[in-house]
Amino acid sequence: MHHLLKHDFAAVLLDVNMPGMDGFEVARLIRERPRLERTPIIFVTGVEVSALEHLKGYEVGAIDYISVPIVPEILRSKIAVLCELHQRHRELDELNRALKEARLELDSKHASELANQKQMFEAVLANTPDLAYVWGLDHRFVYANEGLLKLWGKTSAEAIGKNCLELGYEPWHAELHGREIDQIIATKKPIRGEVPFTGAFGLRHYDYLLVPVLGANGDVVAVAGTTRDITEHKQLEEALRQSDRRKDEFIAMLAHELRNPVAPIRNAAEILAQVSTDERLVGLAGVLKRQTGQLSRLLDDLLEVARITQGRIELRPETVAIQVCVQMAVEAVEPMIKERHQQLSVTREGLSIFVSADKARLTQCIVNVLTNASKFTPERGGISVNTRVEGGEAIIEVADTGIGISAELLPQLFDLFVQGPRSLDRAEGGLGIGLSVCKQLTEMHGGHITGSSEGAGRGATFAIHLPIATDIAAPREPLLEEIKTKRAILVVDDNTDAADSTATLLEVDGHNVKAVYTPEAGLAEIEIFKPDLVLLDIGLPRMTGYEVVRRIKAAHPSIFVVALSGYGSPEDRERAKVAGFDAHLVKPVDFDVLRQLLNRACLI
Numbered sequence: 001m002h003h004l005l006k007h008d009f010a011a012v013l014l015d016v017n018m019p020g021m022d023g024f025e026v027a028r029l030i031r032e033r034p035r036l037e038r039t040p041i042i043f044v045t046g047v048e049v050s051a052l053e054h055l056k057g058y059e060v061g062a063i064d065y066i067s068v069p070i071v072p073e074i075l076r077s078k079i080a081v082l083c084e085l086h087q088r089h090r091e092l093d094e095l096n097r098a099l100k101e102a103r104l105e106l107d108s109k110h111a112s113e114l115a116n117q118k119q120m121f122e123a124v125l126a127n128t129p130d131l132a133y134v135w136g137l138d139h140r141f142v143y144a145n146e147g148l149l150k151l152w153g154k155t156s157a158e159a160i161g162k163n164c165l166e167l168g169y170e171p172w173h174a175e176l177h178g179r180e181i182d183q184i185i186a187t188k189k190p191i192r193g194e195v196p197f198t199g200a201f202g203l204r205h206y207d208y209l210l211v212p213v214l215g216a217n218g219d220v221v222a223v224a225g226t227t228r229d230i231t232e233h234k235q236l237e238e239a240l241r242q243s244d245r246r247k248d249e250f251i252a253m254l255a256h257e258l259r260n261p262v263a264p265i266r267n268a269a270e271i272l273a274q275v276s277t278d279e280r281l282v283g284l285a286g287v288l289k290r291q292t293g294q295l296s297r298l299l300d301d302l303l304e305v306a307r308i309t310q311g312r313i314e315l316r317p318e319t320v321a322i323q324v325c326v327q328m329a330v331e332a333v334e335p336m337i338k339e340r341h342q343q344l345s346v347t348r349e350g351l352s353i354f355v356s357a358d359k360a361r362l363t364q365c366i367v368n369v370l371t372n373a374s375k376f377t378p379e380r381g382g383i384s385v386n387t388r389v390e391g392g393e394a395i396i397e398v399a400d401t402g403i404g405i406s407a408e409l410l411p412q413l414f415d416l417f418v419q420g421p422r423s424l425d426r427a428e429g430g431l432g433i434g435l436s437v438c439k440q441l442t443e444m445h446g447g448h449i450t451g452s453s454e455g456a457g458r459g460a461t462f463a464i465h466l467p468i469a470t471d472i473a474a475p476r477e478p479l480l481e482e483i484k485t486k487r488a489i490l491v492v493d494d495n496t497d498a499a500d501s502t503a504t505l506l507e508v509d510g511h512n513v514k515a516v517y518t519p520e521a522g523l524a525e526i527e528i529f530k531p532d533l534v535l536l537d538i539g540l541p542r543m544t545g546y547e548v549v550r551r552i553k554a555a556h557p558s559i560f561v562v563a564l565s566g567y568g569s570p571e572d573r574e575r576a577k578v579a580g581f582d583a584h585l586v587k588p589v590d591f592d593v594l595r596q597l598l599n600r601a602c603l604i
Helices: 002-006 023-032 051-059 072-107 111-127 146-152 171-187 231-275 279-309 322-339 359-375 434-444 496-508 519-529 545-555 570-579 591-603
Strands: 012-015 041-045 062-067 131-135 141-144 191-199 202-214 220-229 318-321 343-348 354-357 382-390 393-400 448-452 460-467 488-492 512-516 533-537 560-565 583-586
Touching: 012 023, 023 041, 023 051, 051 062, 062 072, 072 202, 072 220, 072 231, 131 146, 141 146, 146 191, 171 191, 171 202, 171 220, 202 231, 231 279, 231 496, 318 322, 318 359, 322 343, 322 354, 322 359, 322 382, 322 393, 354 359, 354 460, 359 382, 359 393, 359 434, 359 460, 434 448, 434 460, 488 496, 488 519, 496 512, 496 533, 512 519, 519 533, 519 545, 533 545, 545 560, 545 570, 560 570, 570 583, 583 591
Parallel strands: 012 041, 041 062, 343 382, 488 512, 488 533, 533 560, 560 583
Antiparallel strands: 131 141, 131 220, 191 202, 202 220, 318 354, 382 393, 393 460, 448 460
């Protein structure tokens, strides 16, 4: 506020979520200052804003919202327009002051000097690329510069004295300006807006600024305005939006397509580990499994970013003990921690702490933070996980003795694709996605995440804060005992490497397996092979897995059919369920998960 009171700004970028005082309150304070009441305010937010919050922002004077991560081109475009409007507003203020001065000089019998000034202003307005005009209090034009006359296709004699409707404006457009003129007369405050208009140059988009012209007694005697063609700006913004959408779609497609080659590699590693007695081959199989696991996590992050930026994340909250999610996350990251010979300690204060959360998403957040801690902690370093209740919040805190975080990087920790300094070999790996995903998922749960460090070489601490659940009746999931029943299994996948390696892996595990590569062959083999269970790829040629499962279930409803897909969002799983699949697995399939699924199929 101190700088706002001392200086003149073309626009104010205001964070919605600030400590102590939120952006809405700051905006109200700004609007209460007479000299700041027309300063444009753009709210910056890192979370999805509801329609109610949009309305709240506009009520306190905001003109727009920008979401984080900010697209630089769009921000530059918006700021450029506001800077141009600010400059034009200042020019109009100067013009208004000049008119007042001219009026005083006229009272002092300096009519000739006033006439010269008027001619000068008319010359400027006639040659500006902007449209300039003045309405009388009766809503009729008393002045229009050459640019506006050309747009109308009228001479000054044909246009002056007419209102908007008489000059060919659409009724809604004429009514809009009529309301704005009355509002300016009543409030003496300027108005800015955007409108489409079809004139001599075809359909174009215009940005306009309307200001009151005050008489000697302070009353409004006219309403002046300037309008600028912003069609190219609008086209650029739309092109940037389309480019951003195509980028998100490409990331999602890339992550999905990369799953296909990863699946057979992982299957081959599982087979090697099970059938080989050569310690070197078993070791190599372990390398393959660890590296494909890491690649799978990177693909998961890419898909998650795409889903978040497209607004396709849907949480499925339940009452869950955070210690359960911590344990699941620890189990997921433990191989990486053991490989680096790091010391991990997990503690909790008091009884189980319950929150309302999507268990899978919360576990994913903890996995991301733990993975980061392991990556940036040297061998034999320490990592600790502590859960506690503080200030009415459940807190999951992960601390490490790693390389720490510089003061310069701390403010950007949770920005997309932001990474700290890396060695030339990039031994830490990663895409700079995990913490950004964690932040957005935590905020979707009504919580927040913080990161802190005392500096380089002094470790880092991350804390996930979540609201405590009001209902603490957490459901228990029954443990499924392993069942040794061998099954007849049909694998249907057009990726022959994936199909054959999956079949071989299942055969090594003792099952009777057959692999086919087309949907037609799969439907035919159902009648011949009569499988107990079908592993069915969704992305098949000519006939999708959704259509194939419907045909299978129509003829053989008792067959257990599992979807194999490169997509694993809740929406994808729900679509598979609606189509008739009994279960849904994401490529590359973890063989332990597949074994559990086979056990489940045996119980049905």
